[in-house]
Amino acid sequence: MSAASVDRAPAVSSRSRPGGGGAGEGRAPLAPAVGLWPALCAVYRAQLSRARVARIPLLFVATFQSIGIMVLLRGVVEPGPGPEARAVVAGSSVLVVAFVALNLLAQYFGSLRASGGLDHYATLPVPPAAVVLGAAGAYASFTVPGVLVTAVTGSVLYALPLTGLWVLIGVIPLTGAALAGLGAALGLLAPRPELATLCGQLGMSAALLLGVLPPASLPLAVRWARDLLPSTYGVEAFAATFGPSPDWARVAVDLGVCAAVGALALTAAAWAYRRAAVR
Amino acid sequence: METGARQDETEGGPACAVRDLVKTYPAQRARRGTPAAPAVRACDGVSLTVRRGELFGLLGPNGAGKSTLVRQLTGLLRPDAGHIDVLGHDLVRHPERAARLLAYLGQESTALDELTVRLAVETTARLRGLPADDARRATGAVLEELGLSVLGHRPLKRLSGGQRRLACVATALVGERPLLVLDEPTTGMDPVARRAVWAAVDRRRAERGATVVLVTHNVIEAESVLDRVAVLDRGRVIACDTPGGLKALVGDDVRVELVWRDEPPLHVPEVAALGPTAQRSGRRWTLRLSPDAARAAVAAVTGGPAFAALDDFSLATPSLEDVYLALGGRTEGLVKA
Missing domain, CATH: 3.30.70 (Alpha-Beta Plaits)
Incomplete structure (x- = not known):
């Protein structure tokens, strides 16, 4: 090999955007940037397959944890459409989302950031939001079977109607967006991966303790804390549908809160990603 | 040190020109379990020019500042001062353009570890802008080229260190880029895999005129594959020439x-x-x-x-290690294998 190769023409991609970034004057054309949607789909697909391979045991843990809590509380909570039974089933179901989307995603991004794994995505021409949304979406989707199994088991265990379970179509993605966004932001902002893990665990514990207990029996300060937790609104929306005549406007408002928190958290996570990837 | 004596001969300017690059990592305060660390000037006025189509090496032991330099070339790290021009684009002003000009192979594979080899390469191809069909085709071709087809269905973390590194090389090579920045690509590889990597890199140079910037601390590899090499020590370029030219320095x-x-x-x-x-x-x-x-x-x-x-x-x-010693470098960390 020799330096005689200097007269070779620079490679020009046939897909290059002519003039992109000011080609000409000896400038190589820039390869096209990848749009948000195709990049998001590619990351989502990869992350979902990754989660399937590596996280199935953890999904079992999440599901069994929720079912275990419902079985335990069955001893003290009467079955039927009372507020306690509704809170237990709805809280346990949303807990699966908190376990996977909040806790595991915070750990994933925390370790990725600490190990320098973000470099891989940061040197590809994709919007930061695509990486965060793709991973968050995959983790949220990954919770679907766990939530369904928990919700059906809980409904049977507590003699609640199964007819309202369709609301999970809204509850899972919107609670998932809020909690996954929060998890991603925590993982990317935490200065050390252990802190990301700790925050994720604490968030999940909060979702557990504040989600499965009916709010009426909680002290005022704890109720305020409960109102600050985005998973609460998912629990409320889901719990309302077990009743004989659900207040659909209220359900929509609760889900709207989840969506708003999700949008904010994912925006924060995308910002945190950009900050973590390029120093 | 100015190294671009022949840059005027290159068509369309150099592939990569770095001028007076400075990067200092700030001092770390002592925390529980970690002692205080003074500020480190990892890049101390580096200047070099890489010609188009060249296989250019950065040689030096661990901590010489090689990775800091390439992280600035790839837009991952902002320099404190200096200029970086890659294929005519000012990357200090527009670091986001780096991803559209070059492919980077870092030292870490954690982003890909749980994916299968095929999915890791195909996803990277998609994220480099290839449409789905092209990405699938390019993935098949690069896996074939590197002899990885039989491992395509295995997750990266289940592979040996050398095989995993080879899979990461595949992700760097998929999707055309006129500049490849490879940080110790052959670490842990057996000779067969190394040969496959160099053949694949050569093919991209011959067929597409790609330029390659290679980070290495392996002196034997540096001597056998590089067109020119910059020797780094403590954040400075202490010499830059062809391996033969450098060896002539020690007489x-x-x-x-x-x-x-x-x-x-x-x-x-x-x-x-x-x-x-x-x-x-x-x-x-x-x-x-x-x-x-x-x-x-x-x-x-x-x-x-x-x-x-x-x-x-x-x-x-004399080997490049002797050159390195003669120039006042430290030997620890240079590999001869």
């Missing part, structure tokens, strides 16, 4: 290595005379001598009483 000196069975026979006057100039590492002495002195030294230790104490000896022409 005719040859390297004599003596391995003693036990203690060196210092009672032999010729051996005692060599002692002060030898670099000692356990039972091994390394000497840099003129050809005449080397001949005399070999004659002295292979005849007479010294021979009984000698386990092995070798005589070699």
